[in-house]
Amino acid sequence: MHIPQLGDVFPASVMNQIRNYLLALLILVLPAAAQASPDWVYATHANISIPEGSPLIHMPSLDDETLHEFVGQVELAGKVQVGWYRWIAEDSIEIEMELMFLPAAEQHTKLPVVQHPLEPPTLPSLISLDIPNGDESAMLTRLFGEKLAADILKKRLNRSVEGIITFNTYQTRVECDRRFFRATPVSFTSTVKPKVLGSLPQLGC
Numbered sequence: 001m002h003i004p005q006l007g008d009v010f011p012a013s014v015m016n017q018i019r020n021y022l023l024a025l026l027i028l029v030l031p032a033a034a035q036a037s038p039d040w041v042y043a044t045h046a047n048i049s050i051p052e053g054s055p056l057i058h059m060p061s062l063d064d065e066t067l068h069e070f071v072g073q074v075e076l077a078g079k080v081q082v083g084w085y086r087w088i089a090e091d092s093i094e095i096e097m098e099l100m101f102l103p104a105a106e107q108h109t110k111l112p113v114v115q116h117p118l119e120p121p122t123l124p125s126l127i128s129l130d131i132p133n134g135d136e137s138a139m140l141t142r143l144f145g146e147k148l149a150a151d152i153l154k155k156r157l158n159r160s161v162e163g164i165i166t167f168n169t170y171q172t173r174v175e176c177d178r179r180f181f182r183a184t185p186v187s188f189t190s191t192v193k194p195k196v197l198g199s200l201p202q203l204g205c
Contacts, residue, residue, distance in 0.1 A: 049113040056112055056170060068114045070170045073186065076110060078103040078165065080129070080143050080188065081197055083158035095156065097136060099129040099143075101165055101183065114172050114179075124172070124181040132184060143188050158197040163190035 048068065050056055055072035079102045087094040103111075108123050115121065131139045140149035144161060151157055167183040174180070 047113075047115055047117065049115075051110060051112070054110065054112070058112070064173075066173045066175075068112075068172050070112050071168070073166055073168050074110055074170065075164060075166045076101075076103050076107045077163070077191075078107055079160055079162045080165065081158075081160045082140065082143070082152060083197060084156045097153075097156075099131065099139070101127045101129055101185075103127070111170060112172075116174075119174075119179070122179040127170075127181045127183050130169075130182060130184045139185075142185075143190075144194050148194060159194045160197040161190050161194040162192045163188055 048058060050058065050070070054074065056070040056074055057072050059069045059071050061067040061069060081100045081102065082097065084095055084097055087096050103124065108125070111124055129139075137149060137153060140152055143149070144152060144159060148159065152159060165185050166187045168186045169184040171182040172179060
């Protein structure tokens, strides 16, 4: 039995035009595909799931394809950690402060899930906290109280405190083939006294 081919339907001149068109298309597409980073592929082909009834709204980024941002207030229980780490530049060593939030058990279910079909499930077990307006003193005072906040800044102390935090933005992106999470806190109520923290987890690549 003869299976119809394109050559049986179109004349040779049309077939040549089709071949030339496909060849030109490949020349355009292949370089772009080769340059696409795994981070970009993860971000642009991700599945997004927002918990039912959540006030968070997905806001696509116009400037960064790898960024997924969610706007709206959500309240979580967990632990805030503050600590200091060394940032090694080409000609200097700087000491930076890092604020993080560790959601309590099952609290991550209140947050959206962004996952590529080939990406292993990654729970937001560690969320970096943005500092509005870069005011470290105001943020630490809100979290730890005025006296301890001053000591944390002056003596570069590592501390943790459990409580209830409220975010108004939540972000996730893939960098260095890993998914990272960030949030902007608007309020925090401690439920226990602050504790000494030995060291912070490594967040870099």
